[in-house]
Amino acid sequence: MYIKLLILSLCIYLCVADEIKKEKSVLVLTKDNFEGAIKDKNVLVEFYAPWCGHCKALEPEYAKAAQILEEEKSDLLLAKVDATAETDLAEQHGVRGYPTIKFFREGKVIEYSGGRTADDIIRWLKKKTGPPATDLTTVEATKSFIDGGEVVVVGFFKDQNSDQAKIYKNVAAEMDDFVFGITSTDEVYSELKATQDGVVLFKKFDEGRNAYEGELSEEELKKFLKSNSLPLVVEFSHETAQKIFGGDIKAHNLLFISKGSSDYESKIETFRKVAKEFKGKVLFVTINTDDEDHERIMEFFGLKKEEAPTMRLIKLEDEMTKFKPTTTGIEESDIRGFVTGVLEGKIKQHLLSEDVPEGWDKEPVKILVGKNFDEVVFDKTKNVLVEFYAPWCGHCKQLAPIYDELGEKYKDQADIVIAKMDATANELEHTKINSFPTIKLYKKDTNEVVDFNGERTLEGISRFIDTGGVDGAAVKEEEEDEEEEKDDEQAKRDEL
16 A cells, blocks of 8 residues: 555656646746756746846747747747746856846756847757758758848858868857858759858848858958848847847947838938948947837937937947937938048037026035036035936935935035936036946045945945045945955965
8 A cells, every 4th residue: 555655646746747837838947846847958947037127028039939949849948937936046046137048958057148039049049959050952941041030141162161161160150149051052052143152141121132252250250240130220129239239330320210200211211321321330220219118218318209300329338428419400411420420520429417407506415417517526625425316216216315314414514515416317528327326425625536335324424424435435446456366366375
């Protein structure tokens, strides 16, 4: 009887373990079924948080990819883990942000580095589990291959073991954003009008195809593929954001325009015409002002919906710099003149600033904007504490009553100014704010700037002010570097 019960219990356990819950073809994993689900399999796992906006945006594409692979009867599986509920699993796998995506390939773990569309996910997975380039041996297979993607790359090499072919395969193995094929078949050469060995990028927009020219090298081939794989005019979306900001072109001309406007198509065609002249130098991007998700972007540029259509150009170098056109038109000459003016340095950086509000200095907490910041803050007779905030920031809202108390506490001290500035509506050439709230003390006599990193309490900030920025100061970059060097040296000694 005991043996029968044991066998029955084991069968029940195995059945339960085998029946992992699915949601839209995506496996739902927990600490109880995780190890069994990934053992000896190829499983892409998303660690997510239910409240995470990026996770919500990924969810339909992730499910679509899972459904496509399921229909193909592929052995590639997609799974997800609610990292806020399965905290032990999240900690075990080093989850520090959401979504975190890892590929468990027969016992090995690979960080996911692909895009966020279903096609991107499937392409990345197949690249990691198969040959870097699909062997195209027939005309029919090649046509199907080209028709199957928005952008595909075909290498024409009569000798697939040649040095040139090896360069091509190396690039194919490294670049997860593209689908690569390779052929040495005469019929395919003839059908695709390839007169010699080389690389051709096929796409379903603009010119339709681009042939690589010049001496083949890995670096130059990567540049060629990146520069020709995006349309002359890219529509900004969750799917294209990574390709826009992750590319080699760091100057972007943004056209804010309503997709529902009657002249949308004609405006885009004009925009595309000018884009051809700056291909490889400036990326032309459209942002649909009808999309609620883009309101924060417009706020970042200080734009209101009724101002569209309008342009802004950004340069993504050490710091993002923004440029505003000197004209309000969107005609061909306006677009060309704006981009040329920025590239030639004739149009200067545009900084947002509100007008100085009436009575800005009447309350204990002074109100700063771009136009009065320097005059107030760099007064060497005063210690000036500035909170850089965002109106939508929850932490800033929590700090507001404490900061008002702080203003009351120091309002009668002539050499101390407590001030704040909306950093989403006001920008400074000399100071870049990357998080909210940011608090800085500008010391009298020297104008030395000290960042606050202490407790956001009345007592904590008061100590920071009273000690001249000593108690509660953030560690300076130089000191951080020194500490890291010390840690590295200690780690080496420990290892020895």
